[in-house]
Amino acid sequence: MKIKHFRELDVYQNALKAAMEIFEISKRFPNEERFSLTDQVRRSSRSVCANISEAWRKRRYAAAFVSKLNDAEGEAAETQVHIEIASLCGYLDGAGFQRLDDIYDKIIGQLVNMAEHPEKWTTH
Secondary structure (H helix, E strand, O other): OOOOOHHHOHHHHHHHHHHHHHHHHHOOOOHHHOOOHHHHHHHHHHHHHHHHHHHHHOOOOHHHHHHHHHHHHHHHHHHHHHHHHHHHOOOOOHHHHHHHHHHHHHHHHHHHHHHHOHHHOOOO
């Protein structure tokens, strides 16, 4: 099956699901975190999805495609830091942190695999 839209990509679906889970979890963060950790973790998790969509639209050029995938990878790693901090602050239990961290490890692996083999995804 040929993928025609970024929403069909497994990595996008995984990132979107994770971002929505983070949104739900972060609703329980204390009010004093509203403009700091809550905002940061929501932004970085959503940015993973946005960068994947941008990469898909730039797939005519391997370098541009890989660059946006690298941006998505960086945002995924940033999200891992934010959820680790949330766990250390007691806003997220250890099991919840580990599960989300594992999800982002998988997403990062998918992004790295795509970036290492852009010829499978690019149109030229």
